[in-house]
Amino acid sequence: MNIVILGATRGMGRALARAAAARGDTLFLLGRSPDDLARSAADLGARSGRPAPGLAVCDLEAPATFGPALDAAFAALGKVDAVVVTAGLFATQDALEADRALAARVLAVNYTNTVLFCEEARVRLLAAGGGTLCAFSSVAGDRGRKPVGLYGSSKAGLSHYLESLDHRFRAAGLVTLCVKPGFVKTGMTEGLKPPPFAGEPDAVAAEVLAALDARAPLLYTPGIWRLVMLVIRHLPRAVMRKVAF
Amino acid sequence: MEGWGRTSVPGEERRGEDLAALTRGMPLSRGLGRSYGDASLPPPGAPVVANTTLGDRILAFDGQTGLLRAEAGLSLREIVYAFLPRGWFVPVTPGTFFVTLGGMVASDVHGKNHHVAGCFGEHVTRLVLRVASGDIVSCSPTDNAELFWATVGGMGLTGHILEVEFRMVRVPSPWIYQHKERVPDIDTFIGRLKDAASEWPMGMGWIDCVTRGARMGRGHLYLGRWATPAEAPPAAPRPRRRITVPSLFPSFLLNPLTVALANTGIYWSHPWRQSTGIVHPEDFFYPLDKLRLWNRMYGRRGFTQYQCVLPASAGRDVARRFLDLLTRRGGASFLCVIKDTGPQGRGMLSFPMPGMSIALDIKMTADTQRLVDTLNAFVIAEGGRIYLTKDALTRPEHFRAMEPRLDAFLAVRRAWDPGLSLRSALSVRMFGDPP
Numbered sequence: 001m002n003i004v005i006l007g008a009t010r011g012m013g014r015a016l017a018r019a020a021a022a023r024g025d026t027l028f029l030l031g032r033s034p035d036d037l038a039r040s041a042a043d044l045g046a047r048s049g050r051p052a053p054g055l056a057v058c059d060l061e062a063p064a065t066f067g068p069a070l071d072a073a074f075a076a077l078g079k080v081d082a083v084v085v086t087a088g089l090f091a092t093q094d095a096l097e098a099d100r101a102l103a104a105r106v107l108a109v110n111y112t113n114t115v116l117f118c119e120e121a122r123v124r125l126l127a128a129g130g131g132t133l134c135a136f137s138s139v140a141g142d143r144g145r146k147p148v149g150l151y152g153s154s155k156a157g158l159s160h161y162l163e164s165l166d167h168r169f170r171a172a173g174l175v176t177l178c179v180k181p182g183f184v185k186t187g188m189t190e191g192l193k194p195p196p197f198a199g200e201p202d203a204v205a206a207e208v209l210a211a212l213d214a215r216a217p218l219l220y221t222p223g224i225w226r227l228v229m230l231v232i233r234h235l236p237r238a239v240m241r242k243v244a245f
Numbered sequence: 246m247e248g249w250g251r252t253s254v255p256g257e258e259r260r261g262e263d264l265a266a267l268t269r270g271m272p273l274s275r276g277l278g279r280s281y282g283d284a285s286l287p288p289p290g291a292p293v294v295a296n297t298t299l300g301d302r303i304l305a306f307d308g309q310t311g312l313l314r315a316e317a318g319l320s321l322r323e324i325v326y327a328f329l330p331r332g333w334f335v336p337v338t339p340g341t342f343f344v345t346l347g348g349m350v351a352s353d354v355h356g357k358n359h360h361v362a363g364c365f366g367e368h369v370t371r372l373v374l375r376v377a378s379g380d381i382v383s384c385s386p387t388d389n390a391e392l393f394w395a396t397v398g399g400m401g402l403t404g405h406i407l408e409v410e411f412r413m414v415r416v417p418s419p420w421i422y423q424h425k426e427r428v429p430d431i432d433t434f435i436g437r438l439k440d441a442a443s444e445w446p447m448g449m450g451w452i453d454c455v456t457r458g459a460r461m462g463r464g465h466l467y468l469g470r471w472a473t474p475a476e477a478p479p480a481a482p483r484p485r486r487r488i489t490v491p492s493l494f495p496s497f498l499l500n501p502l503t504v505a506l507a508n509t510g511i512y513w514s515h516p517w518r519q520s521t522g523i524v525h526p527e528d529f530f531y532p533l534d535k536l537r538l539w540n541r542m543y544g545r546r547g548f549t550q551y552q553c554v555l556p557a558s559a560g561r562d563v564a565r566r567f568l569d570l571l572t573r574r575g576g577a578s579f580l581c582v583i584k585d586t587g588p589q590g591r592g593m594l595s596f597p598m599p600g601m602s603i604a605l606d607i608k609m610t611a612d613t614q615r616l617v618d619t620l621n622a623f624v625i626a627e628g629g630r631i632y633l634t635k636d637a638l639t640r641p642e643h644f645r646a647m648e649p650r651l652d653a654f655l656a657v658r659r660a661w662d663p664g665l666s667l668r669s670a671l672s673v674r675m676f677g678d679p680p
Contacts, residue, residue, distance in 0.1 A: 010262050039316075043302035046313075047327045187262045187299050 001212070002080050004073040006030040006058055006117065007087030009040040011186035012136065015201035016086060016208055021048040023209070028073040030058035031087070058117075060087050060109045066120045074124055082132040082212055083121040085114060090188045096150040103150055110154035115161050122165065122174060130173020132212055135162055139180045139220065142229050145245060166217045175215045179208055182225030195245070197224045246294075249540050250281040250609070251547025252637045254289070254670050258296035264316060268375045268405035271295040273669045275401075276318060276345030280352065281550045282637030283670035284400050289680040291668075295405065297347055303327070304408065311413035312370065317347030317406040322534075329419040329526065330481035334471075336368040336414045340582075342531050347406040352634040353398030353592040355602075357447040357469070357530070360587035364595050366397030369411045374404030377662035381407065386591075395657040398592030400633055402672055403658055418477035421447075421529040424468040426519040427512070431462020431565045434583070438601070439561075441468050442585045447529075453508040454581040454605060455501075457572045462565065464581075465515055472523050485527045489537040496544025499608060504579050543608050550635040551620055552604035554586055554597055559627040567603060570623055574616055578605035593654040596632040604635065614638050621647075633671065641675050651676075 003020055007013035008029045017027055021044045029044075031037045037055040045052030054076040058069030074080055089109045096103045118133055125131040140148040141155030159178050166176035183189060183198045199222035211219040220226035235243075246256040258275055261267035268274055272291040276298060287294045297318030305314040311333060313324075322342040324335060339354040348354075353366040362368075371385040372393060382404065384393040396403045424445070428434045434450055441448050445468040452464035533539055540547065555563045564583065571578075582604045586597040596602075607613055617638040624631060630647035631639055645651055655676065659665075668678040 014262075039302050039304055042304050046303035046306040047323075049331055187260060190260045 001025045002077040004028045004080055004083045006085045009036045011188050012184060012201045012204050013086030015205040017044055019205035019209055027053040028077050029053050029055040030069050032059045060113045063113055063116050066117045070120050070124055080131055082134060085135040093147050093149055107154050111157045114158055125174055126172060132175040132177060134177040136179045139182050139225055139229050143232050177211055177216060179219045181221050246286055248282050248286055249279050250549050250637055251540055252282050254286045256287040256292040258294050260296040260299045262299045264297055264300035264407045268295045272667060273401055274405045276348040277343045279341055279344050281635045284634055286670035288668045288670055288673045297345060313413050314410040315346055317409055319346050332415055333413045334416045337362050337365040338530055341534055346409040350397055350406055350409055351401040353590055353595040355597050357449045359597055360442045360585045361446050364590040366590055366592045371410040372396055372406060373408035375407055376404040377666045391657050392661060394591050395593045395654055398595040402667055403661055416471045418472045418474050419481050420472040420477040421469045421524050421526050422472040422476055423524045423529055424521045426466040427515050428466050429463050430460055431568055434462055435561050435564050437466055438585050446470050450583040452581040452583055453512050454571060454578050455505045455508045462568050463512055469529055476523060482525050485535055487535055487537045490539050490541045492541055494541050499542055546609040548606050548608045549637045550604055550606050552632040552635040553624045553629050554600055554602045555627055555629040556598055556600040563627055574619060578607055581605045593650055644675055
């Protein structure tokens, strides 16, 4: 598979890129910092023993970079099988409530700009005859919950968009995969107390690759979160108002 | 937070991908936490340490020279499985691969090939450190050499190790050709260990350290070399499965009786005088890594590993006298490992010296401090020293008596960190740092 990844330098994106490179996929990395991208590209090359992936600067806070970065990726890879977005911003509910500028950034990056990036990718994938568009949303978008209200709302919007994309364009050859990770132990969640069923990035990476291969539209990962969220989605409002999660 | 021996102090670790940002203002970096005592634990006054394990990218690898540069949190296990199938291995490996590159430098680890390859630090060509001033400094054997050799084996006290560059070695196949012998007593053991050193690049011995009398110090001698391509199986070795020891493992199962039975059982588990064959590299280098969290077997109070090196000048019978003292004191140990050691490394506090290294795991009880004191008095009298990475109980005055190089190390450390902002629970205990 030829895969373009936005967010491969950190966390689940890093694990996904490594797992993909290890099984022989060819990658192209997009990200904010040229230096950080170069380090991750070198890492992927050294681990796999193959040439380091190509890279281009693409900043989710700067929509003007989306088109040129994707053009560079499509030109370098020739054929693109999948475009994956693992990048995003996170802040705790307390921090977001206290800082309006931070809230504006998180909402814009996770929703508006991610959608705009996906639109750029969608157009290019469809023009090339199809492929898979995969974005990392979150279980936080499944239900309005006390500790992840603002962050969760950005992911709820993203999940909604991704589902509609899959319905609208699958017949034309574009598969859309919405990945909803539960709590995963990465740099992003560092300092938060891991809840039960907290997962590891490597396990998420393996499941995402399997879902890409299966052309699945939706993935809860690690798998147990499918059941956890099934329960949470069906809890009555009166209960959600009482509980802390 | 706990050391591997389950010594614990109040504290927390913070992880992050960007080690340069993460380590700012932190007293200490910690990797996979395999040092047994308090070397990777925070000082009481600064209870948050940097956990480097997310900083694990390989930054460069030269397929001609074997030069590898990586972020310090990269684990040895990742290196082994990325490079062994391609014919490369680390020049020196400790007995577990759940260690980070930064930890390998800070402990200046040695392995079964110490008599031919020296310590890990000998193969390191460059380090990037965040020193106490906050600056990021590059050092090598020719560039800031004092800082470099104080950092090699310096227990993380000279600066946060951010990047490590070292030379990998080519291996003819990813499999090990092993020769195993059953040895009837300690004198035969030492003789065989020393003789084998000239013929085999890798060697170590497991000793039954419960049995006394004529059969004292009986055990198994393991010798090895890399298998030739003709001897090796066609496929690369697959990672071994791991079994996790449960957190509620009943530690009373480890008592003097079961330890004695186990030692005898292990001894006779190899009924042949000797055997040879191809073995999996994990079985040869990392036999205990198959049991994840095996330190739980020792229960809540945990254990300590006593590891000392006894110099060649102390005579061949020094191992017999050490074991005699240990078994007389009833220091029953489940695991006792003996290795031949070569020349002293250039790291200012590097552990090995020419002679032999003995390591034993001792369950922590009310008597353990006295046992360690007794063994330390013996080691001082014989001119040996202990390994800080394993230590939890050595008294500062004992360490000073073993370590004539200590003042030189502390002087370099002071020059780079006059305020002693970089410190650990170990440095507070052993070097008298402010809490």
